[in-house]
Amino acid sequence: MITGILTSALLLWTPLAIAAMGGLLHRVGGVVNIGLEGQMLVGALIGALVSGATGNWALGVLAAGAAGGVVGLLMSLCVTRLGANEIIAGLGFTIVLSGLIGYLLRSVFDVSGTLRVTGLDPLPRVLGLDPLFLLAVVLVPVIAWSLRNTAAGLRLRATGDGFDAATALGIPANGIRDIAGTIAGMLAGIAGSHLVLGQVGLFNEDMVAGRGFIALAAFYFGRARPLPTALACLLFAVFDATQARLQTSGVPAQLIQTLPYLVVIAVLTATAVRDARGKSRRAG
Numbered sequence: 316m317i318t319g320i321l322t323s324a325l326l327l328w329t330p331l332a333i334a335a336m337g338g339l340l341h342r343v344g345g346v347v348n349i350g351l352e353g354q355m356l357v358g359a360l361i362g363a364l365v366s367g368a369t370g371n372w373a374l375g376v377l378a379a380g381a382a383g384g385v386v387g388l389l390m391s392l393c394v395t396r397l398g399a400n401e402i403i404a405g406l407g408f409t410i411v412l413s414g415l416i417g418y419l420l421r422s423v424f425d426v427s428g429t430l431r432v433t434g435l436d437p438l439p440r441v442l443g444l445d446p447l448f449l450l451a452v453v454l455v456p457v458i459a460w461s462l463r464n465t466a467a468g469l470r471l472r473a474t475g476d477g478f479d480a481a482t483a484l485g486i487p488a489n490g491i492r493d494i495a496g497t498i499a500g501m502l503a504g505i506a507g508s509h510l511v512l513g514q515v516g517l518f519n520e521d522m523v524a525g526r527g528f529i530a531l532a533a534f535y536f537g538r539a540r541p542l543p544t545a546l547a548c549l550l551f552a553v554f555d556a557t558q559a560r561l562q563t564s565g566v567p568a569q570l571i572q573t574l575p576y577l578v579v580i581a582v583l584t585a586t587a588v589r590d591a592r593g594k595s596r597r598a599g
Contacts, residue, residue: 320556320557321556326448326514328552329448329451329509329513330513333450333503334506334507334530335544336451336454336455336502337502338351338499339534339537339539339541340495341498342475343472343475344492345476345478347401347405347531348401350387350404350527351499351527353411353413354387355383355504355523355526355527356416356523357382358380358503358504361379361381361382362376362504362507362508362512363508363512363518364378365379366435367433367434367436369436371436372436375435375436375508376505376508379505382504383502383507384497384500387497387498387499388500391497392493428519428521429520431517437516438509447505447506447508447509447513456541458541459540459542474486474488474492503527507523510523528579529579532579532582532583533548535586547582
């Protein structure tokens with residue numbers, strides 16, 4: 316049973332980690348990306364459609380990343396150029412995209428909720444691992460190193476730490492945030508494609524099921540640091556895999572399905588308490 320849970324957890328960890336790495340980059344740049352949920356949903360749909368149309372999983376993943384990137388850029392432009400509140404903009408994009416996709420499923424594809432794409436090409440597996448799992452693993456050290464050792468990473472951190480100061484020094488802070496938002500959208504779109512191509516093999520309008528918000532909680536818990544964020548995603552994935560196994564044990568499914576989200580609430584509460592204690596110690 317333990318082996319099965321761990322195997323399932325690694326599968327569930329992949330989209331969480333990829334989306335969280337994107338959200339982390341946007342957060343380091345000073346923007347809280349609440350729109351990860353909607354970007355994952357768009358990526359899931361586009362990835363399914365393109366993979367089915369071409370018979371190529373790689374093209375499906377690339378298309379999902381492109382679609383997520385477009386949504387991420389549009390959301391970022393609303394924040395940086397139009398002055399929209401980042402929380403409201405992110406929630407607004409998620410709600411609009413969810414409603415639009417539901418409408419398209421019913422009006423264009425003549426289905427209610429679930430779309431089975433003919434010819435969908437799933438992700439290949441080697442020793443039980445797929446290419447997007449390897450991408451997630453590689454992203455963690457690459458992002459950690461880039462934020463500390465590259466000019467782009469230092470500019471991103473400077474923009475997040477002091478927007479006005481960065482602008483005064485000639486750093487194009489809004490442009491940097493837009494690039495970070497686009498990358499975050501791309502990674503969220505790729506994460507969404509994993510739900511279709513790497514897990515269930517079909518599209519459902521509710522399939523993201525809060526994973527974008529769990530990814531948000533993960534990079535908050537990890538304090539926008541790649542390794543702690545990835546470990547937080549693994550913690551959530553383990554509990555998600557556990558609740559899936561417990562559903563066969565006779566415990567009411569409605570209670571079991573709340574387990575990953577209860578863990579999110581507990582983790583965020585622990586993070587808030589930790590931060591409050593740290594501030595009080597510094598003040599004392």
